[in-house]
Amino acid sequence: MTDKCGTLGSVPRSGADARRRLQQAALELYQERGFDRTTSAEIAARAGVNERTFFRHFPDKREVLFDGEADLRAALMQSVAEAPGELPALDALLHAFRRAAQILEDNRAFREPRLRIIAATPTLRERELAKAAMLTDALAEALRQRGVADRLAGLAAATGWATFHHAAQDWIDDPSRSLEKHLLQAFDDLRGLAS
Structure with a gap:
């Protein structure tokens, strides 16, 4: 995909999109590894964002499920x-x-x-x-x-x-x-x- 300047790169994502991807990543990881063995950093990586982005959306990994x-x-x-x-x-x-x-x-x-x-x-x-x-x-x-x-x-x-x-x-x-x-x-x- 191209960015706003027409160059190849990552496309800016909306906050709602990042939140949805974090939730989906968390669900997948919790099902694969269990809740206790999953970290917020792993959720963020699976969602394609950094851990700071995770914490902008959720105070902790429990709240992903209670959003x-x-x-x-x-x-x-x-x-x-x-x-x-x-x-x-x-x-x-x-x-x-x-x-x-x-x-x-x-x-x-x-x-x-x-x-x-x-x-x-x-x-x-x-x-x-x-x-x-x-x-x-x-x-x-x-x-x-x-x-x-x-x-x-x-x-x-x-x-x-x-x-x-x-x-x-x-x-x-x-x-x-x-x-x-x-x-x-x-x-x-x-x-x-x-x-």
């Missing part, structure tokens, strides 16, 4: 806020999860190996639990802002997030159905358990 969590949290909180006012707490959460499902559907190629890597790595499972706790707290706050009592908001958020996580795992295991269909089934199952 987008803040965006998902914000989208879920906004969707809870925008849910029709008459919906009870769990239905407001289902409304939010259904709207967020498309984000996950669009990233299935990343999500599937990501879950396997996390499941095989204790430090990543611990990190995932911490991220899930932050998401649950955010969902509880969004419900409180809708007027749900504090005690019920926390219970609904924890229950709703566990149900969403269950549906997402079912979707990974059974890709013949959409995440939305798995979500609807999981929430129907939850209602069945509660009745």
Whole structure:
């Protein structure tokens, strides 16, 4: 390829492209070598960038797998806020999860190996639990802002997030159905358990 001056050389890459290549390189290396035996320098080299570029995008090698969590949290909180006012707490959460499902559907190629890597790595499972706790707290706050009592908001958020996580795992295991269909089934199952 030619650069802007028409000479042979590397083409400048956008930050989004570098970030995507770093994520792909990390997934490949984590699957080949395991998370613990992979360094940020190796990820950067596989992605064709230097290690400083890696650290411009990610604070550490764990966060490559948790990229987008803040965006998902914000989208879920906004969707809870925008849910029709008459919906009870769990239905407001289902409304939010259904709207967020498309984000996950669009990233299935990343999500599937990501879950396997996390499941095989204790430090990543611990990190995932911490991220899930932050998401649950955010969902509880969004419900409180809708007027749900504090005690019920926390219970609904924890229950709703566990149900969403269950549906997402079912979707990974059974890709013949959409995440939305798995979500609807999981929430129907939850209602069945509660009745």
